[in-house]
Amino acid sequence: MKLSKILLSGAAICAATSAGAVDLEVMHWWTSGGEANAVSKLAEAWDATGNTWVDGAIAGGGDTARPIMVSRIIGGDPPAAFQFNHGRQAEELIDAGLLLDLTEVAEANNWKEIINPPSLLDACTIDGKIYCAPVNIHSWQWMWLSSAAYEKAGVPVPANWSEFMETAPKLQEAGITPLAMGGQSWQQNGAFGVMAVALGGVDAWTKVNEGKDAEAVMGPEYTKVFEAYGAAREMAKGLNVQDWNQATSAVIEGTAGAQIMGDWAQGEFALAGKVAGTDYECLPGLGETGVLSTGGDAFYFPVNSDADITAGQKELAALLVSPEVQVSFNSAKGSLPIRGDVDLTTVNECTQKGLDLLKDGKTIPDAASLLSPDTTTQLNDLLTEFWNTPAMTPAEVQQQYADIIASAD
Known part of the structure; x- marks a missing residue:
């Protein structure tokens, strides 16, 4: 659905509570235990200014939340702020003139100088104007492993993907x-x-x-990946859970050996009182190729007819990037801050591994910044079909994947 012809009504869903203080409804999909703990840090910081954070959490993850948020915005009933990932998800809303230009806020607070890597702010920038406030660096490039599970199986915790596959039968024997x-x-x-x-x-x-x-999809490098993905499908049999944090809980509890999941999983380990390097281990790049994808979350602010709300939106945008909020939020979330001038001396060893990769420049863009939402949805559908269809071979999914990439935008 194209948004370019849809106009925002003047309706404001947030009302000023008093001069200089506003209630701002903030929509997001952070609903797991660790995520809720992290978002509470943002709410506490905003409430401490004398304003009020009206929490608009939507369960079910981004795929569920994004359509609801967009519907609210194009229907003339927008929240004051909403979470999207860095990348191309908000392009059509921006093209339609529905989102607030934050360039003035960014310039007043030197975002170009403090936000690192610069690609995070670039992902918020369209035609020279800045439309979002990045709040973290999230990377998918992690594997989390349960020390208890491997101890029960009587084998060392793997240091890479090859060792994971070698030790997998021992875990299965141990139930x-x-x-x-x-x-x-x-x-x-x-x-x-x-x-x-x-x-x-x-x-x-x-x-x-x-x-x-x-053609690269059909090359030998990706053939190796699809074959390994087929083997991974076999290693996941026996655990029937839906949400990502339920899968993380299985690793925390030692009923599963490992999980490939972004660094937001750390928030669940922290909430459960687990200690990195003791209760669980982490492998960036599966222990094979140590890089950090620089995705993450950002907040956008719909255009609003109420001047007090607009002022509050700009104040909140600045607050989200402030040093204190960056430390408190990202420490709870398991993500990395988007500024390098904050005190991170107390982070755990997994977060430190991420910081070291960032410092050494071992980064790649997040796929969400390179592929359109439509292409991403097609790939999601294809890979979940493969994952749930044992008769489907790696060669078959490889060809279909190539077909999607050939027409990708």
Whole structure:
């Protein structure tokens, strides 16, 4: 559905409570235990200014939340702010003139100088204007492993994907599912993306995702990835959960050995009182190719006819990027801050691994910034079909994947 011809009504869903203080409804999909803990840090910081954070959490993840948010906005009943991922998800809303220009806020607070890597702010910038406030760096490029599960199986915690596959039969013998995977399609596509970088290499991944090179999909590097993905499907049998945090809980509880999931999983480990390096281990790039994808979350602000609300939106945007909020929120979320001038001396060893990769420049763009939402949806559907169809071979899904990339935008 194109939005370019849809006009925003003047209706304001947020009312000024008093001069200088406003209630702002903020919509997001952070509803797991760790995520809710993290978003509470943002709410507390906003409430401390004398304003009020009206929480608009939507369960079910981004695939469920985004259509609801867009419907609210184009229907003339927008929230004051909403969470999207960095990338191309808000392009049509911006083209339709429905989102607030934050360039003035960004310039007043030196965002171009403090936000790192610059690609995060670039993802918020259209035609030279800045439309979102990045709040974190989230990377998909992680594998989380349960120390208790491997201790029960009598084998060391793997240091890479090859060792994971070698030790998987021992876990199965001990009644442990080697690989935890939830039932939502974005989880299966996300895990495939991690495997593509780790096992196929950055060059091949870049050709496919940035260059839209269908021939690269059919090349030997990606053939290796699809075969490994087929093997991973076998390692996930026996655990029937839907949400990503349920799969993470299986690793926390030791009923599953590992999970390929973004660094937001750390928020669940932290909430459960688990200690990195003791209760769980983490492998960036599956221990094979150590890179960090620089995706994450940003907040956008719909245009509003109420001047007090607009002023509050700009105040909130600045607050989200402030040093104190960056530390408190990202420490709880398991993500990395979007500014390098904050004190991170207390972070755990997994977060430190991420910071080291960021410092060394070992980063890649997030796929969401390279592929359109439509292409991403097609890949989600294809990979979840493969994951749930044992008769479908890696060669078959490889060809269909290439067909999607050939027509990708």
